[in-house]
Amino acid sequence: MVLKCAACGKFMPKDPAEGAACIGCQSSYHLACVGIQDKNKIVAGWACPECKAKVPRKNNDDTPIKICSERDLACAADQSPCMSPNDTAHDITADFSVAEELKLFREVLREELSSLRNEMQGIKRELSNVSSSLLQCNKRIDDLESSVTRVEKQFSKRIDDLESRIVSVESQSKERNGTDSTAVEAMIGQLKAELNDRDQELLLNDVDITGIPEEKGENVLHVTTLVAAKIGITLKESDIVRAERVGPVRAGRDARGGRDAVTARPIVVRLARRALRDDLLRAARVRREATTADLSLPGPVRRFYINERLTKNNRQLFNKARAAAKSCKWKFIWSRDGRIYARKNEGQSGVRIRSDQDILRIFGSENIGPNV
Structure with missing residues (x-):
């Protein structure tokens, strides 16, 4: 992990021996920034100037009074900074720290560029895979479109064939309806009569x-x-x-x-x-x-x-025949073995009634009421 100096804000060297770590705030400093010339002089439990300033001072009366030298007094009177050999060493150390910091920054930048380059290569590979997948999807879509088009053509042709066949069948059925409907109705009536006769035999x-x-x-x-x-x-x-x-x-x-x-x-x-x-x-x-x-x-x-x-059909037919005979003043309506007969007067022969058409034929539609 790259650290920065808490004093100047610049990067610290990778070698921990090139800096000093405060035991109080855990911050790192350049040796030159805290005025340490020799790294071997760093004592255990070293504290930075800020942490030292926070420690309360004790009232020690035995502390000797510092005597200012003439040089110090002259510097104070002139209000101008006095250069010392330590200041010159501090400048040299600062230049060295700047070079080290630039070197560290260059290395960090190189690592970041290398990681960015690797990420870009991964993105390129992913884009290449996506591109190949899109090409395959486009190919499949084209195949599906061609298949759908082919199927639509086939179904359209089949629908046209079915429509033509339906038209042909309808025309044929219309032609047959005129000739076959009467025969079909007659056949249905005959079958109903046969079924009714068979049911009547059971009774x-x-x-x-x-x-x-x-x-x-x-x-x-x-x-x-x-x-x-x-x-x-x-x-x-x-x-x-x-x-x-x-x-x-x-x-x-x-x-x-x-x-x-x-x-x-x-x-x-x-x-x-x-x-x-x-x-x-x-x-x-x-x-x-x-x-x-x-x-x-x-x-x-x-x-x-x-x-x-009588069966249900014969019973209904008998009731209709009796109502028609009453309206037409026929005297006799009877059944024998499930067969219905009618006779107008005594001495006349009886007629058999098999269906509603026989009632209309025998009694006449103009002489029969609406309920018959």
Whole structure:
């Protein structure tokens, strides 16, 4: 570490023996700056003039009085500095110190320049590496740009091809729609009819019983046997595969506070044999005026009806046909094995209704209301 003299502020020599260090303030001084001619005369525990001046003086009466010589008096009278051999030596020492300080400054400057040169070389190497990296990045960017351009051209060509194909397909579909739509609709209608017929075949052993009052906790199987006995058909529990109420529960009540039979859910019964179903329907047609009297059922006496069970599509078609027949004053609308028939008067042959188009064709659109 390079030190500076605390007296003159100049650099100290590297050799510690060329200077003096104060034991008090730890500052370093040139020997000439503190008036030391011989470095061997530096005593241990040497203190600089400032530290000595801070030490309080003792009142010593035995201190002899210094006698001024004639030369000192003459110098004082002339008020001019007196040169002594010590002053000449001090000047020579000061010149030597300046030379040493310049030499030290030159060495320090050389070291700093050397370190600065090394740093500049490191910066040059880093800049060279950065430059090479930038060149590689620029090359990669150019490659990416060329790749993106090539891909854009390919996609643009593919998009143009797809657009032309779409236009061609649209034109072909428009041409086909005029000829194929009717055939497709006919095929869809035929498939729907076939599915409906197949579903209807699964219900050939089922009947619907409506108009029977509903009671909480009732035995639907027992109610079914009572209704069958009312129209003259004896059913055993083994003849009934399933008997249950279907549809949402409705909470309508009549004027007496009981449950209204109109709001009661229908009973769906599946019989073990189709012959039993046919006998039950035949007996129900004979005794059309049968009521709930003597069946021990809650509520007032009401008529009940037994019909074959239809699919949802057939049931909707039957309701539409019955409304159209009523508006056109046709007397007979019935179903048999899932097929719907209509007849205007007695003695005339019946016509089968398979779809809404048949209703329009048979009854005429001008005679049918908007709800049909």
